[in-house]
Amino acid sequence: xxxxxxxxxxxxxxxxxxxxxxxxxxxxxxxxxxxxxxxxxxxxxxxxxxxxxxxxxxxxxxxxxxxxxxxxxxxxxxxxxxxxxxxxxxxxxxxxxxxxxxxxxxxxxxxxxxxxxxxxxxxxxxxxxxxxxxxxxxxxxxxxxxxxxxxxxxxxxxxxxxxxxxxxxxxxxxxxxxxxxxxxxxxxxxxxxxxxxxxxxxxxxxxxxxxxxxxxxxxxxxxxxxxxxxxxxxxxxxxxxxxxxxxxxxxxxxxxxxxxxxxxxxxxxxxxxxxxxxxxxxxxxxxxxxxxxxxxxxxxxxxxxxxxxxxxxxxxxxxxxxxxxxxxxxxxxxxxxxxxxxxxxxxxxxxxxxxxxxxxxxxxxxxxxxxxxxxxxxxxxxxxxxxxxxxxxxxxxxxxxxxxxxxxxxxxxxxxxxxxxxxxxxxxxxxxxxxxxxxxxxxxxxxx
Amino acid sequence: xxxxxxxxxxxxxxxxxxxxxxxxxxxxxxxxxxxxxxxxxxxxxxxxxxxxxxxxxxxxxxxxxxxxxxxxxxxxxxxxxxxxxxxxxxxxxxxxxxxxxxxxxxxxxxxxxxxxxxxxxxxxxxxxxxxxxxxxxxxxxxxxxxxxxxxxxxxxxxxxxxxxxxxxxxxxxxxxxxxxxxxxxxxxxxxxxxxxxxxxxxxxxxxxxxxxxxxxxxxxxxxxxxxxxxxxxxxxxxxxxxxxxxxxxxxxxxxxxxxxxxxxxxxxxxxxxxxxxxxxxxxxxxxxxxxxxxxxxxxxxxxxxxxxxxxxxxxxxxxxxxxxxxxxxxxxxxxxxxxxxxxxxxxxxxxxxxxxxxxxxxxxxxxxxxxxxxxxxxxxxxxxxxxxxxxxxxxxxxxxxxxxxxxxxxxxxxxxxxxxxxxxxxxxxxxxxxxxxxxxxxxxxxxx
Numbered sequence: 001x002x003x004x005x006x007x008x009x010x011x012x013x014x015x016x017x018x019x020x021x022x023x024x025x026x027x028x029x030x031x032x033x034x035x036x037x038x039x040x041x042x043x044x045x046x047x048x049x050x051x052x053x054x055x056x057x058x059x060x061x062x063x064x065x066x067x068x069x070x071x072x073x074x075x076x077x078x079x080x081x082x083x084x085x086x087x088x089x090x091x092x093x094x095x096x097x098x099x100x101x102x103x104x105x106x107x108x109x110x111x112x113x114x115x116x117x118x119x120x121x122x123x124x125x126x127x128x129x130x131x132x133x134x135x136x137x138x139x140x141x142x143x144x145x146x147x148x149x150x151x152x153x154x155x156x157x158x159x160x161x162x163x164x165x166x167x168x169x170x171x172x173x174x175x176x177x178x179x180x181x182x183x184x185x186x187x188x189x190x191x192x193x194x195x196x197x198x199x200x201x202x203x204x205x206x207x208x209x210x211x212x213x214x215x216x217x218x219x220x221x222x223x224x225x226x227x228x229x230x231x232x233x234x235x236x237x238x239x240x241x242x243x244x245x246x247x248x249x250x251x252x253x254x255x256x257x258x259x260x261x262x263x264x265x266x267x268x269x270x271x272x273x274x275x276x277x278x279x280x281x282x283x284x285x286x287x288x289x290x291x292x293x294x295x296x297x298x299x300x301x302x303x304x305x306x307x308x309x310x311x312x313x314x315x316x317x318x319x320x321x322x323x324x325x326x327x328x329x330x331x332x333x334x335x336x337x338x339x340x341x342x343x344x345x346x347x348x349x350x351x352x353x354x355x356x357x358x359x360x361x362x363x364x365x366x367x368x369x370x371x372x373x374x375x376x377x378x379x380x381x382x383x384x385x386x387x388x389x390x391x392x393x394x395x396x397x398x399x400x401x402x403x404x405x406x407x408x409x410x411x412x413x414x415x416x417x418x419x420x421x422x423x424x425x426x427x428x429x430x431x432x433x434x435x436x437x438x439x440x441x442x443x444x445x446x447x448x
Numbered sequence: 449x450x451x452x453x454x455x456x457x458x459x460x461x462x463x464x465x466x467x468x469x470x471x472x473x474x475x476x477x478x479x480x481x482x483x484x485x486x487x488x489x490x491x492x493x494x495x496x497x498x499x500x501x502x503x504x505x506x507x508x509x510x511x512x513x514x515x516x517x518x519x520x521x522x523x524x525x526x527x528x529x530x531x532x533x534x535x536x537x538x539x540x541x542x543x544x545x546x547x548x549x550x551x552x553x554x555x556x557x558x559x560x561x562x563x564x565x566x567x568x569x570x571x572x573x574x575x576x577x578x579x580x581x582x583x584x585x586x587x588x589x590x591x592x593x594x595x596x597x598x599x600x601x602x603x604x605x606x607x608x609x610x611x612x613x614x615x616x617x618x619x620x621x622x623x624x625x626x627x628x629x630x631x632x633x634x635x636x637x638x639x640x641x642x643x644x645x646x647x648x649x650x651x652x653x654x655x656x657x658x659x660x661x662x663x664x665x666x667x668x669x670x671x672x673x674x675x676x677x678x679x680x681x682x683x684x685x686x687x688x689x690x691x692x693x694x695x696x697x698x699x700x701x702x703x704x705x706x707x708x709x710x711x712x713x714x715x716x717x718x719x720x721x722x723x724x725x726x727x728x729x730x731x732x733x734x735x736x737x738x739x740x741x742x743x744x745x746x747x748x749x750x751x752x753x754x755x756x757x758x759x760x761x762x763x764x765x766x767x768x769x770x771x772x773x774x775x776x777x778x779x780x781x782x783x784x785x786x787x788x789x790x791x792x793x794x795x796x797x798x799x800x801x802x803x804x805x806x807x808x809x810x811x812x813x814x815x816x817x818x819x820x821x822x823x824x825x826x827x828x829x830x831x832x833x834x835x836x837x838x839x840x841x842x843x844x845x846x847x848x849x850x851x852x853x854x855x856x857x858x859x860x861x862x863x864x865x866x867x868x869x870x871x872x873x874x875x876x877x878x879x880x881x882x883x884x885x886x887x888x889x890x891x892x893x894x895x896x
Contacts, residue, residue: 049667057521057663059507073505149680154633185602185638185646186653191680193633196670205634215505219497222644232597232639 002226003250004233008176010253011129015167019125024429026260027128029399032406032425033092033264034085034102035066035441036418040337040409041087042067046197050080050204063114064438067413069446074111078161078211082107083204086153088337089319090268090409094261095367095393097138097156098146098271100203101262104157105130105164107207112168112214113434120428120437126167128259130210134160135258136249137228141239146191148240154189154202155238159228161210162217169218181223182213184234195309195317264402266391267335270307272300273322274391275370279384280329283374286384287330291377295357297326298371304359311354315340326372327353336408368392414443450674451698452681456624458701459577463615467573472877474708475576477847480854480873481540481712482533482550483514483889484866488785488857489535490515494645498528498652511562512886515861517894522559526609526659530555531652534601536785537767538716538857542709543815543841545586545604546594546719548651549710552605553578553612555655560616560662561882568876568885574615576707578658582608583706584697585676589687594639596688602637602650603686609658610665617666629671630661632682643757643765712850714839715783718755720748721770722839723818727832728777731822734832735778739825743805745774746819752807759802763788774820775801784856816840862891 001009019027041047042065051065054076061070063077065084072080085091085103092102109127118126134156138145146152162183166176186209189202217223228234228246235246267277276297297303299322309321318324318340327350328339338344365371368389375381388394390401397405403422410418417440424437439447449457467475489495490513499513502524509518511525513532520528533539533551540550557575566574582604586593594600610631614624634657637650665671676682676694683694715725724745745751747770757769766772766788775798776787786792813819816837823829836842838849845853851870858866865888872885887895 046669049664049669052667053660053663057507057523059505059521073507075505149685151633181641181644182646182649185599185641185650186636188634188636190633190672190675190682190685192672192675192678192682192685193629196629196672198630198633198669198671201630201664201669202633212501215501216497216649219500221494221497221646221649223646224638224640224644227638227640230640234638234640237597237638237640 003229003246004180004227005173005177005225007133007228007250008173008180010250011133011163012173012176014254015125015129018121019128023128023257023259024124027124027131028425028428029402030092030102030131030259030262031106031127032422033402034106035421036406036409037088037091038081038085038106039067039413039441040090041084042413044084044087046087046200047080047084049197050076050083054080063111064442066441069443074114075208075211077114078107078111078207079204081110082207083200086203087200088268088340089270090265092262092264093271094135094258095263095271096261097135097142098152099135099138099156100153101131101134101160103203104153104161104206104210107204108161108164108211109168111207111211112165116168118168118434120432120434123434124428126164129167130160130164131259131262132257133163136253139258140246140249141235141241144240145238149191150238151189151191151193151199151202154206155187157203157206158183158186158209158213161207162213165211165214166217169214171214171218175217177225178221178223179214179217181227182216182221183210184227185223186213187238195320261393263391263393264397264405266397266405267325268337268340269319269325272303272367273307273325275299275368275386275389276303276322276372277325277329277335278386278389279370279372280326281333281335283372283382283384284330284333286382287374287376292330292353292374293356293377294375295326295330296360296373297322297357298360298362298365300365300367301361301363302367304361308359311351312345314342315345318345322359323354323357324350326357368394451677451694452628452675453621453625453673455581455676455698456621456628458698459581459611460621460624462702463573463577466569467576471576471705471707472572475572475579476873476876477850478540478550478579478707478710479554479575480870481850482554483869484854484857485536485539486529486533486554487515487861487889488538489532490861492532492535494535494648495528495532497645498524498531502528511559512890514889517891522562523656523659525562526555526559526655527652529558530655531648534651535648536716536788537718538713540710540712541719542583542706543711543719544709545583545590546600547583547586547604548601549579549582549608551651552601552609552654552658555652556609556612556659557616559655559659560613564616566616566882568880568882571882572876574612577615578608578612579710580705580707581611584701587706588693588697589683589689592688593686597639598686599637599639599641599647599650602654603635605651605654606631606634606657606661609655610661613659613662614665617662619662619666623665625673626669626671627662627665629675630664630669631658632675633671634661635686643768709841711839711841712845712853714853715773716785716788717767717773720751720815721755721773723747723816723834723837724751724770724820725773725777725783726834726837727818727820728774729781729783731820731830731832732778732781734830735822735824740778740801740822741804741825742823743774743778744808744821745770745805746808746810746813748813748815749809749811750815752809756807759799760793762790763793766793770807771802771805772798774805816842
């Protein structure tokens, strides 16, 4: 028995049992959050690009596009949902691996369930196990994998998407194992793509690659039995960790859930910026209307490495600029999608604030902490220390915060819908059909 | 100016000039060869699987499937053509990188040209530059990239496919650069997949990923400007070679052509087996009908590493078993597709011959050389040394050998067609339209 087989056997067994209540609840929150970000970005330039492509080259339009009236084929639906959910860098993060698991998994769920009657509880379980599998595989190759330049959301995403797809399609263990193997060979995502359309494309394509893997496995395509653990398999080729980590990851499956360590983003930008932005928002209220002379950000070394852009030119680049998030927080007292609009990014007050802000990397500062020091033109200075960022594991989003986030994303696109989406997500566990949730995510005229 | 931009500028300039005659001739031979292998495998189980998938999920059926009457959408056409061309491990090899460049590039050409009038010379140039680009990028990350477990045909293939697509679509330099960037982030292929359907799927998916990259770039999708050379770009993440190699690869573009070092396979199996098989075929004629007691293969260390399977169970596994190829050569005196049929692989005489054959790795033996020693039951022994394998750079295929190979592949599928395919390939350079060639590759009833 290979490790890959063993994983798939365990996944198949877990899929036959109800999820533990706390896991079901967090899976529902995870799904609710990425549905929100997907609807929020449903009219972005990237979704328009992908829709034009799907209209020209796609297949039978049996699958929905959240937030829009168009329908597309399942594979393009997976690409679009995954890309939209990640587009604003506003989705979710499993901090230990830096995987954003919801987007690709939700994309695969949407594509795989097109034209099928999927019971809510089954959909939620397939989603939860797709997230859980990719997080555990991600742990087994972390931290070297991400350090080496891989966008781990794109590399582990296809495997999670294949698991979700395989469960929705009802594949047996051998089918699941082939789906995982085909997906493991279709990993993608260079970190260099950050700041371009290609970055959100990664979880979209991950969703589609995993969905394709499941569909081809269902048709009889074969893959190596030991795709994950073999000498030239996924973990060895894409990571530099000990093989024991991969064995360990299978061990506790179903006992503990990495899914519960998936956190939701309060700000639409790289998560390492968040503690600095928390501090900036707090300082906005303390400094009042005074003129700022300089700002120093003391932060974990990953901050300059991942989000060190000192002067972004548009909203996409600004997502990788901690100094922009801080400038916006100091100036506006709130950091949402509006602060990442191209026009706001280029506004004179923020250009000036960014120019007088300095990043100082400090090994002694945790990843979810930061200290921001502001010196005013009149010589007065303010310091704000954040011990744990909002939305981090030690300061998790409350249900009310998550509702407010999703409501703000959904309201401009589908006014009045957010509450029915929330109700439908909650209903999955008590077995309301998945379609009921999907219908709530579409404009009135587009419902079937 | 980034290196990636510079590459695309040079590619765009080369595409405006006629190919040097020797390059055009070798590009045509390369195309002819993979058209032959694609038609040869057009009724394989893998093509059936991919066709069922395309029928269920594919888009508007505007593109052909070589050797068959079905039509599919361009992206599925690219997958199927690339997978079919590589299915029998009978296509081509650029030995220094171990890239099989024809399959993915031909797949992209077929998909990109669907529904377009493409002049023959333009098609040949787009194909040649797609091959050339992926070979040079492959050189820049060799040998560590393949050593690390990547199926380099799947990783460099998307970039070549994107170049071919971009040229067929007429993208400008910026569009080409985005296409290359989107493709660079969609690399795929674990070597662990060898011996399963997933291996030939790699060049198929590489073709489709590159085609998709070109189509999305045409719609305005952005990618990093320095996708190839950046710190977290293609070469750094997927290889461990010096960055200077990447700079060098751009240098001589158009002056020398790696394309001319692409060799065609005489036997449908891993290329490192070929010198041993040459020797076995020669020994078949020397030993007559005597009974063999034992066989020793002295060969390059890559032979046991890549094709060390001692007792394959089917034709796919047999492709990675040098002892099988040798057993077939000794027993049958010829090694073609028939010797890799599942029933022949499982035949008692070959099982017995494989069981008494031993691989001995020897660092002092070149990759295209081998020595085979046979000891007969009556105590007589024979030794055959091969200095350069058939089809290697030092003993290249003649036109007659290539014709014979393609004829043998095409004849069972499209009787009488091989000669018109050869004429149409030769006609590309004198600007007969690409469709003329494609029509020759379809059954009579399927022509448009």
